[in-house]
Amino acid sequence: MNLDQVDLGSLYRVSEINAPKGAPQIKGQLEDIGFLPGEQVSVLRRGLLGKGPYMVRVGASTFALRQSEARMISVESIPHV
Amino acid sequence: MSESKIHFFSSEPVVALLGNPNCGKTALFNLLTGSRQKVANYSGVTVERKEGRLSLDSGKNIRILDLPGAYSLYPRSLDEKVTCNVLLGRAEGEKRPDLVICVLSAMNLRRNLRLVLAAKRLGLPCVVVLNMLDIAQRQGLLINTAALSDELGLPVLTSIGIEASGADGIKSFLSDLDWRNLSAMQTGTGDATLENVASHIAHSESDNIQVQKILQRLGLDKIIPDQLSDRLDSILLHPVMGPIILVALLFCIFQAVFSWATLPMELIKSAIEFLGAQIGGLLPDTWVRSLLIDGILAGLGGVIIFLPQILILFFFILLLEESGYLPRAAYLLDRVMGSVGLSGRSFIPLLSSFACAIPGIMATRSISNSRDRLVTILIAPMMTCSARLPVYALLISAFIPEQKLWAGIDLQGLVLFLLYLSGILGAMGVAWVLKRFTSEQFKMNALMMELPSYHLPRISNLAISLWQRAEIFMRRVGGIILIMTIALWVLSSFPFPPEGATGSPIQYSFAGMLGQALAHIFAPIGFNWQISIALVPGMAAREVVVSSLATVYALSSSSADAADALVPLISAGWTLATALSLLAWFVFAPQCLSTIAAVKRETGGWKIPIIMLSYLFGLAYLAAFITYQVACFFGLG
Secondary structure (H helix, E strand, C coil), X not given: CECCCCCCCCCEEEEEECCCCCCCHHHHHHHHCCCXXXXXXXXXXXXXXXXXXXXXXXXXXXXXXXXXXXXXXEEEECCCC | CHHHHHHHHHHCCEEEEEECCCCCHHHHHHHHHCCCEEEEECCXXXXXXXXXXXXXXXXXXXXXXXXXCCCCCCCCCHHHHHHHHHHHCCCCCCCCCCEXXXXXXXXXXXXXXXXXXXXXXXXXXXXXXXXXXXXXXHCCCCCCHHHHHHHHCCCEEECXXXXXXXXXXXXXXXXXXXXXXXXXXXXXXXXXXXXXXXHHHHHHHHHHHHHHHHHHHCCCCCCCCCHHHHHHHHHHCCXXXXXXXXXXXXXXXXXXXXXXXXXXXXHHHHHHHHHHHHHHHHCCCCHHHHHHHHHHHHHHHHHHCCHHHHHHHHHHHXXXXXXXXXXXXXXXXXXXXXXXXXXXXXXXXXXXXXXXXHHHHHHXXXXXXXHHHHHHHHHHHHCCCCCHHHHHHHHHHHHCCCCECHHHCEHHHHHHHHXXXXXXXXXXXXXXXXXXXXXXXXXXXXXXXECCCCCCCCHHHHHHHHHHHHHHHHHHHHHHHHHHHHHHHHHHHCCCCCCCCCCCHHHHCXXXXXHHHHHHHHHHHCCCHHHHHHHHHHCCCCCHHHHHHHHHHHHHCCCCCCCCCHHHHHHHHCCHHHHHHHHHHHHHCCCCHHHHHHHHHHHCCCHHHHHHHHHHHHHHHHHHHHHHHHHHHCCCC
């Protein structure tokens, strides 16, 4: 599952980042700002009609991501305890 | 000269502040150095360099360098590159820092601690400062600084960036420090090199694991949401309410720029009139008096009078920036910007361009996509900079009646808003056209913008930033504008009119000749020769047009009195069509020489500045032509 398909407000964990072949540097950029495997992530807000930009909370910080960027981040759901 | 410089270099230690963007580093810098700051650029690049001095209780003076914010020490933007180069001692003309203060936001230890681990590898003496500790405590986040210090192997201090005494802990630490024996604090191997791609990837993974472990051991691995920010965001970023609030906010700002500035502007005007009368009474009627009163005083006075408006606009931009709203505005506008092929990231440079295109063009460095950056640079001059405000203000007060429309909205303010809007629409149009010419492979543009927590702006931070802006503006008034004003006075005073000439002296001067020649080109857009003359020095700086008009009219009117206000002169002398055409011209007007210089420096060549100059000239002429002809058609000529 990628970050652009998740439920609003639910918690997930980053599993990996798949940067497109044309722009491999985006992986590093996303990692620098905190999208690292294992990190807790949730989508707080979407734009009008469910499209981007997304307001994403990763760790303790909040970022605005475009739909294309959110799609690069694959996540897994956190099992409820 | 150079010897004393070297001496200055070695005598005072340099302490560099390193931190993630939004960690409160600049607020801390302001607390440490107060008003003793110097803002300049790093040698060779247009990255803002902030240095300040701090006198310690021990009597020692140290220099503090506020490095550009960085997410990692693997540089991805120009800002981060400068930060890395300074830390490695590779930046031209910079001494390698003697000590690095790593500023961490206590609210975001996860990401901030990774930077500390990277900084440790630099081999420089390093101290950690936990900032925003007050917010963390209020939210129930208790950080054991001693344990954190043990984990990191570095001294850990705490600070509260929003309290006047919040940096006292750092000050006393620096005061007690044994500056002659800093190497005792050195960490790592000292063999510092820039990280390459492979080592960076390896480090970011191992650093992340290490940070997770540290946080777990300190019991800090749970995330506390910022409820206040989330609640505010549910209104301010609401898909419907958000954009409405944004537009209303911008509208109010522009209204305030006009109405709040009235009183200080009146005061400045009276002061200049008083000064002119005093000087006039002291000096005999020679060319010296003319230079002082008609040239310098009238010219500079016509520009300084707009300082209140410029400061009010900057005040609001700084306020929005400090509070954390500005990136949210960018978030709200990302869709609109995306439709013309840009991203919300371009919004902040473009908004800065409303104050001045130069900081705007410099702010494009934060746009990592080079195509987006170039387009943003190209359209930035279309944002109405404060230098155009004097021209707008003059024309509006001369030609637009002071009238209240519905709900207390003032007609003059509304016209100003429309002018700003035309610039924005023009810029979007150009960006849209450029999007058509962009091949698919460059269309990958990134947003990835941090939305920091909201916080109340601190007045002293606003005051320091505002003072710096005012200083830059006044430096321009004293520098380029003064020179152009004198040059224009010379051009418009010499040669003297021939014996028995009937017209005003300026018609026989160099400026008169030049203006009359240009008037042929500008006749179809309704500009008279006085305007044509004023446009020439306007190339140096746009606000010079106002002072040039003042000079041209003060000299061409029979009573050479500098105190003569321009407004009644031009409202009697010009048609409404001419005034509207000039307003339209200035929406797109080719930018000042300093902007061109900034673009040349940022793009590394003359190609982009020349493209920009010619397309803006074409657009300005076209817009003025259409406006003039339409206005004439409706009988306003």
